Amino acid sequence: MSPQELDGLLAAHFAGTLDVDGQKRLGGELLADEAARRRFVELADQEAALRTLKAAEQQVPAVGRKEAQKAQGDDREGATPHSARPCASCASSRQSAEGSSSKPKAESPKPKAGRSGWLLPAAAAAALIVVSGLFAFGVLPSGNVTIKEFGNTTDRVRSKTLADGTRLAIAPGAKLVAAGRDSARKVRQVIKLESGEVEVRAPKAVAGEVACRVETPEGLWVETVGTVFRVTRAWENERGERNVDKSKLAGVLTAVLLVAVTEGEVRTGNAIAEEARVAVGSSVVVKEGPGKAAAASVAGESLAFGPTVNGFALGLAPSKRPPILPVYAPSEPVKLRLVLRAGGTGSDELRLLTGGLFDGAGLRFKVCRKEEDGRWSQPKEYVLPEGHSFYQDMSPDRFVPGKERASEIDLKWLDFVGELSKGEPGEYRVSVVFVPRAADAKKSVADGWAGKELSSGWAQLSIDASAEPKVSWGQAENGLQAGLSARQTQFEAGKPMEFTAHYRNAGKDPVVFYRSGRISVEADFDWLVVMKPKAGGTPHVPAWEGYAMKALSFSFEPFGAGEQRSFVLRFGKRGFCPAKDQAMERAQHHAADRFDKAVPLPVGTYLVTATFRGHCDLGPGEKIPANFWRGSITTGPVEIEVVASSEEADAAEAGRIGNLIRRLADVDFRVREESLKALVAMKRKAVPALQKALGDRDPEVSNSARQALEAISIPPEWATFGQGEEFLGKLAPRQEMFGNWKSPDGDDVVATRAALKAFLDAGYSESFGRYQDNVRRAQQWLKQQEQKTAAHP
Amino acid sequence: MPPETGADRQSQFLVLYNRAQPLLRGYLFAWLRDFHRAEEILQQTSLELWEHFAEYDAARPFSAWALGIARNQALKELRRSKAAPELARPEVLDAVAGTYAALGDDLALRRRVLQGCVEKLSAALRALVDLYYGRGLSIAEVAAEADRPRGSVEVSLFRARQQLADCTRKALAEDHP
Known part of the structure; x- marks a missing residue:
């Protein structure tokens, strides 16, 4: 039988159209010919793998879908719920759907193998059900749409109108496929952008439907309910150079999607999550995510800009830039990055304000909160209270077009911005509006900005109580108790530190803090921070930093029983001073300028405490109020580690490793042995140098390097950590069922730790990214191993 | 050598089964051609494999043994549904299972x-x-x-x-x- 004839029979078999005669012939061929069997097996396996692969891309769990079908009374096979679009809330609903759907089937297998015998088939069945969730398809489309491939090989923009009315202006060199309706995702027109740039004019969609979605093979996407936008598929290398032509860039490339909106609003994202909403007049770059690439895109370019007014636009973004949604702990200050950008095409310089620092009086905050039903509340507006001010370095310098200036706003410090200042848990959207005061307008000069108001886009963030670090509380005194917490417990020497101080009224009566004539106090004066070396030795106190340790919320209002407040203590920027006794520490408060010879905090482990001493500065004619709190309270200790700065540590370590590798060729056998042992003990840190040493001309060095690499138990191909997505893509499928990775010498703990670190370093976690399952399973497995070791040391 | 516990057996089985699963899925799909049906039979096969795991000879490749059981399940299903009777003969299923095991x-x-x-x-x-x-x-x-x-x-x-x-x-x- 010819290969073509065999392929024809096989195709008919898989299509279910093979007649009796064909069955006989194929059966005979499969029995007689090994090559025919191989072909059959290859094609069958390919069919199964294609189903698995493509269905997994659909990301819709089958069981959840069946439930949804039932709920909707939809009897079509595999009809898909509309929640397949990527977003954080959908992701969690998918997880819950998988979790709940696994249950009924997982309980069905029979308990034949003893007390826990049902667990195994249940686990196997559950795994199968979850996996099988990826294999169900069947979405019956509606509407007459066609798949059309368009390429523009001319040097002029080519226009096309699709059947649904979507108009495309295809730039020279661009290539795309108009794939039509995707009923599963409720998208009227899916455009797969192969290369280049296209402008999309999508007519408005009906309610609940997306008008147009442009996507790339890397999972980058932009979608709209009806608007005009321009989208370009391009590439970016590590140096940030971009080009639509991949071949014109060198280095490791990341796919990017450049989106500019000329009418309405679009949503953009990568395969993992929605990243931004882009309003009219704004642009955004979406990068292949997740991990560093996605984070970088949010960091650099996901500012939410409002409309440009008379040449200026205001952009806003949360200071935290995780790939999905920035999460703040309630005690953590919510900080916003505000960017003022001068637009226009002319060469005229512009001024936003006339002379002097911008005192913030013209800034208003609009805040929406997500309600329990998932809808956003009406915006609440917050205005700086009368008589208060804060200074933002946003003006008044002249701006040339294209120039921008950024500033950071701390909403905890600005305690008038409602829930955001108080740190109330929830999901928020915030926008900043600048309204010039009449006084500024009077002072305005000829080239001054003449608009009525300038507003940013909406920045989104979340405040989550579960993100709160543990507070170390001290003893209460006169009803008041102080605590300290740190979001980070390892600091590099010479770098600033940040802690959160908390105080609460642990008594039954209200107390009053009193400071005359001020809204704020300087923490330097009221809080004494002491860093005590854990191993003993001289304590250090932070050097005087002027107003750097500002703290708010010591108000004149009574501090009620049970009430708790917190603020951030920042210090270390100017170093620390040894404080040999309490007198010295005290001296820091009142003669801080004597401590001008501050030094970086020595490397080591410290116990940090903060002490608050109540005192009262009375103004003329003022009296000490009733219930005034007096005393001194100290927080519980927080243990931190100060490590050498990364630059110093890296240099020192590189030098040490280099020396050890050189000593592998030492004439003295014992030196060689010791060096080898030391290199093995350094584990992964020594791997790059050892790999390099594999090619050393001295066989003694190369052999020892090989021996060390083997002893470190990291398979050679795993030794290239930080190589990016491609490497992680190879690593993930090698994870064993129980979450571990196999090591050649059987030490799976080392291999699993190393693999887990690679994922964590790349920005994945147990709750984020496409490898979240790998990370979670690895963590569980390592935890189990630790428990086993603890039980049988 | 310590006696093997139930948990050890489960672990051993899950590791072996996990590795063989794509192969079994492909084999069942080759005969049943319907993916949902193949998944159902794969699930039944997994239970059969577990119930008979005590009979598995660890000296032999697990995939070959598992394919033997999958072959029986596939044959039963093909006979029940009366699909491709001239093609789905036991000796053809055996021969294809052998090739699957060899090409794993x-x-x-x-x-x-x-x-x-x-x-x-x-x-x-x-x-x-x-x-x-x-x-x-x-x-x-x-x-x-x-x-x-x-x-x-x-x-x-x-x-x-x-x-x-x-x-x-x-x-x-x-x-x-």
Whole structure:
């Protein structure tokens, strides 16, 4: 039988159209010919793998879908719920759907193998059900749409109108496929952008439907309910150079999607999550995510800009830039990055304000909160209270077009911005509006900005109580108790530190803090921070930093029983001073300028405490109020580690490793042995140098390097950590069922730790990214191993 | 040597089963051709395998033993549904199971490179592959969606399969020259 004839029979078999005669012939061929069997097996396996692969891309769990079908009374096979679009809330609903759907089937297998015998088939069945969730398809489309491939090989923009009315202006060199309706995702027109740039004019969609979605093979996407936008598929290398032509860039490339909106609003994202909403007049770059690439895109370019007014636009973004949604702990200050950008095409310089620092009086905050039903509340507006001010370095310098200036706003410090200042848990959207005061307008000069108001886009963030670090509380005194917490417990020497101080009224009566004539106090004066070396030795106190340790919320209002407040203590920027006794520490408060010879905090482990001493500065004619709190309270200790700065540590370590590798060729056998042992003990840190040493001309060095690499138990191909997505893509499928990775010498703990670190370093976690399952399973497995070791040391 | 515990056996089974699962799925799909049905039979097969795991001789490859049980399950299902009676004879199923067991590693490698090969298909072919395999449409539904004649879709899918098979074979040859 010819290969073509065999392929024809096989195709008919898989299509279910093979007649009796064909069955006989194929059966005979499969029995007689090994090559025919191989072909059959290859094609069958390919069919199964294609189903698995493509269905997994659909990301819709089958069981959840069946439930949804039932709920909707939809009897079509595999009809898909509309929640397949990527977003954080959908992701969690998918997880819950998988979790709940696994249950009924997982309980069905029979308990034949003893007390826990049902667990195994249940686990196997559950795994199968979850996996099988990826294999169900069947979405019956509606509407007459066609798949059309368009390429523009001319040097002029080519226009096309699709059947649904979507108009495309295809730039020279661009290539795309108009794939039509995707009923599963409720998208009227899916455009797969192969290369280049296209402008999309999508007519408005009906309610609940997306008008147009442009996507790339890397999972980058932009979608709209009806608007005009321009989208370009391009590439970016590590140096940030971009080009639509991949071949014109060198280095490791990341796919990017450049989106500019000329009418309405679009949503953009990568395969993992929605990243931004882009309003009219704004642009955004979406990068292949997740991990560093996605984070970088949010960091650099996901500012939410409002409309440009008379040449200026205001952009806003949360200071935290995780790939999905920035999460703040309630005690953590919510900080916003505000960017003022001068637009226009002319060469005229512009001024936003006339002379002097911008005192913030013209800034208003609009805040929406997500309600329990998932809808956003009406915006609440917050205005700086009368008589208060804060200074933002946003003006008044002249701006040339294209120039921008950024500033950071701390909403905890600005305690008038409602829930955001108080740190109330929830999901928020915030926008900043600048309204010039009449006084500024009077002072305005000829080239001054003449608009009525300038507003940013909406920045989104979340405040989550579960993100709160543990507070170390001290003893209460006169009803008041102080605590300290740190979001980070390892600091590099010479770098600033940040802690959160908390105080609460642990008594039954209200107390009053009193400071005359001020809204704020300087923490330097009221809080004494002491860093005590854990191993003993001289304590250090932070050097005087002027107003750097500002703290708010010591108000004149009574501090009620049970009430708790917190603020951030920042210090270390100017170093620390040894404080040999309490007198010295005290001296820091009142003669801080004597401590001008501050030094970086020595490397080591410290116990940090903060002490608050109540005192009262009375103004003329003022009296000490009733219930005034007096005393001194100290927080519980927080243990931190100060490590050498990364630059110093890296240099020192590189030098040490280099020396050890050189000593592998030492004439003295014992030196060689010791060096080898030391290199093995350094584990992964020594791997790059050892790999390099594999090619050393001295066989003694190369052999020892090989021996060390083997002893470190990291398979050679795993030794290239930080190589990016491609490497992680190879690593993930090698994870064993129980979450571990196999090591050649059987030490799976080392291999699993190393693999887990690679994922964590790349920005994945147990709750984020496409490898979240790998990370979670690895963590569980390592935890189990630790428990086993603890039980049988 | 300490006596083997129930937990050890479970662990051992799950590891072996997990490795053999793609092979078993492919084998069942080869005969049943319907993916949902193949998944159901795979689930039954997993339970059969567990119940008879005590009979498994660890000196033999697990996949060969598991394929034997999958073969019985497939045969039972084919007889019940009276599908392809002239093709689905026990000796043919045996012979194909033998080839599956022999090609296990190659098939695993092919599965790994398949994604890359799909990306190399032309955009139009990829779109059809998405509709047929991803959304699980029938040929007729794909033809309606793509506004193309049914025959043309069949030919295109046939070409896509051929190109994918060539691509994966090439990758395999590069990996094992």
